[in-house]
Amino acid sequence: MPRPTRHQPERGDARTRLLDAARDIIRAQGFAATSVDALCREAGVTKGAFFHHFESKEALGVAAAAYWSETTSALFAAAPYHALPDPYDRLMGYLAFRRQIIAGGPAEFTCLVGTMTQEAFASHPAIRQACAASIFGHAATLEPDIAAAMATRGIAGDWTAASLAAHTQAVLQGAFILAKASGDAATARDSVDHLMRYIALLFATSGAGGTSGAGGRQPHKTTRTKESTP
Amino acid sequence: MPRPTRHQPERGDARTRLLDAARDIIRAQGFAATSVDALCREAGVTKGAFFHHFESKEALGVAAAAYWSETTSALFAAAPYHALPDPYDRLMGYLAFRRQIIAGGPAEFTCLVGTMTQEAFASHPAIRQACAASIFGHAATLEPDIAAAMATRGIAGDWTAASLAAHTQAVLQGAFILAKASGDAATARDSVDHLMRYIALLFATSGAGGTSGAGGRQPHKTTRTKESTP
DNA sequence: TGACCAACATACCAACTGGTTGGTATTTAT
DNA sequence: ATAAATACCAACCAGTTGGTATGTTGGTCA
Secondary structure, eight states: OOOOOOOOTTOOHHHHHHHHHHHHHHHHHOSTTOOHHHHHHHHTOOHHHHHHHOSSHHHHHHHHHHHHHHHHHHHHHTSGGGGOSSHHHHHHHHHHHHHHTOOSOHHHHSOHHHHHHHHHTTTOHHHHHHHHHHHHHHHHTTHHHHHHHHHHHTOOOSSOHHHHHHHHHHHHHHHHHHHHHHTOHHHHHHHHHHHHHHHHHHTOOSSOOOSSOTTOOOSSOOOOOOOOOO | OOOOOOOOTTOOHHHHHHHHHHHHHHHHHOSTTOOHHHHHHHHTOOHHHHHHHOSSHHHHHHHHHHHHHHHHHHHHHTSGGGGOSSHHHHHHHHHHHHHHTOOSOHHHHSOHHHHHHHHHTTTOHHHHHHHHHHHHHHHHTTHHHHHHHHHHHTOOOSSOHHHHHHHHHHHHHHHHHHHHHHTOHHHHHHHHHHHHHHHHHHTOOSSOOOSSOTTOOOSSOOOOOOOOOO
16 A cells, blocks of 8 residues: 655654554553553554554553544544433433443453553553543533533532543443453443442432433443452 | 471462552552563562462462452551441441542552552453452452341342452552642542442431431541642 | 655564572571 | 482573664655
């Protein structure tokens, strides 16, 4: 294939292919276990190309986190739950969407930046920062709906919209770890079910109601996890 | 110091020192980024000693997970909440205890097996299995109290004691990731607060009550996380 | 047309990787 | 006392690591 060099900076073919490779391999093996050679092999480029686009392996990690933010933002922006009129319904729609995309093997549905954070938080500050921006930036997109749902339903607990938004991400990240440990995506979906049940309880008003029953039915039945202590 | 070799198999000095070193270094850097040389340096032994006690680096990982299970089991077994008479109070006491020990830097309070699972689930099946045994084995210790609390309070939701026990571990693991990302232990404590609030809501009976008010006061106020999207 | 530059490729390097070898000191069983 | 086993050490090894030095190619623009 010919080079698509349109002289747009930052849009070389090799760069995107390396970022895609980074997403796939790092999710499966982790950052430290992913060698530059393996990245180049998967992307079909040479090491010269790698270090042309990225100053170091750490810089690749930072770029991969940013790339992850971009692509996942687009995924969520296009999801149908945004069309719902009620902010509470949109919040629950978001979680139902998150639940729905937990399928297949862990390497396919788990979070790149969550994985990288675990390894790099102490040794690679730049990566830690990029991952934090991705996680908390995503959480921040939930805050307006949470705040609106609190306002319309007159909820005023000893918690903030920001802390609940962060908590949703904590549950998701933890669900991914349990899924990796058990080898079963259902384990992760179970935790999302608990999270949805929690939020339903939080927003359950005894008297007034919104456009939908807040304390209403759960979308899924919680199953039992398989693995236990030996 | 002289060798304390009491000819008890599995109790050489070097072995324990290597396991302690593994706990500390892997929690800070991750498994893949932790070299055998670094382990030996920290433990003050040579590589010959390492491979005398462990067949491979992977075997060290498995042993470290088992060692983690042992030491943490002892920690929780000695915790005071076990003395509480009501199973619901014991469950909440456990979570309050977990919350309390989240202090200092992430490398000090985060979970070794959660970290290792992230990296090793695909490439090191033996480590994944050992980590799963540790996580779900620990979760299983919570099941009796959850089941008893459900029975005494007449709770029968569409969830099981096992799934709630697993969920508590998911929240904790996710809380650790967010703490690593934000660099702030308070972020993790916030999620534990949400978890405790959830369980309080789950066990809140409108009529009958246990020995303590299930829907009662929260032990801590949720604070706001600091880092946000750039 | 030709200078320039981004976008790659090839070949190479010192440092480090997990793992092995052959050995010695200490302990335990007989 | 002695044989066998355990616990440990120093030196070494082949392969891999992240990173670099030195190209070549083809599009852009004065």
